[in-house]
């Protein structure tokens with residue numbers, strides 16, 4: 001677990017963090033959401049001591065990070081940033097191997113790990129291990145950045161706007177890869193974004209920041225519920241809060257038993273927002289859910305389940 005206890009930070013006259021207290025449970029994918037300048041990156045960077053808070057403390061599994069040697073601390077925490085920051089004169093494989101090398105792993109173990117990680121982030125090892133970073137697309141470079149952060153199997157991953165520079169299609173692919181990796185590895189992930197859709201696509205918990213304070217925290221359906229703070233309402237288009245809430249709710253929970261012959265098929269794991277889009281696309285008010293036993297979803301079921 002990562003715990004922030006009344007963490008404050010000043011950059012000269014700027015109060016970037018004001019007594020932020022937040023607990024990120026082990027295994028959570030917690031999204032720090034907020035407008036530009038709200039303090040998200042500063043809070044994230046207190047975990048790996050790139051920022052030393054002016055007051056308060058941060059603990060990892062109960063240990064105060066201020067008492068851990070910064071180099072040792074950072075080797076145990078994966079860190080992914082928007083600009084990726086791959087070493088330009090090293091190959092993809094050498095980049096991924098950075099921390100295992102520092103930790104003194106033997107060659108065979110490093111090679112095997114690099115191949116496994118490249119495959120995990122969706123890059124064919126034989127095709128990519130020897131490539132120089134300059135030959136990669138933005139999305140491929142960020143996949144390598146993610147593999148590098150995961151290399152020594154750190155229990156905690158910090159991600160600062162990791163997908164913000166990518167085009168929408170690539171961004172969705174990387175989000176899907178991260179969701180899969182999170183489900184497979186159970187790592188505790190803290191991810192900064194100012195993009196509401198990204199938060200809804202990824203988060204098991206959302207922490208909303210405004211003006212250096214934590215203004216809301218909880219599961220997405222709560223944070224995007226009727227009590228949503230003003231800053232969340234500002235961040236989505238007027239009236240769109242209800243639609244965004246659909247993206248936080250599983251379609252299966254709103255379905256009724258029984259088949260719907262001939263109705264469009266909604267894939268397993270879909271959210272209610274996916275269901276509404278499929279209904280609009282097919283001009284129908286009834287969908288069949290993929291899976292057994294047969295279930296179906298109607299407009300009435302969708303509205304009944306999403307009502308605030």
Ligand SMILES: Nc1ncnc2c1ncn2[C@@H]1O[C@H](COP(=O)(O)OP(=O)(O)OP(=O)(O)O)[C@@H](O)[C@H]1O
Pocket residue numbers: 011012014015016034035036037038039040041042043194
């Ligand atoms: N090194 C610094 N020196 C002085 N002020 C800083 C520094 N870094 C951040 N700040 C200020 O602290 C406040 C919080 O910045 P921070 O980068 O944490 O916000 P953010 O929510 O991550 O914003 P963004 O989404 O734009 O990156 C801002 O007012 C910013 O200008």
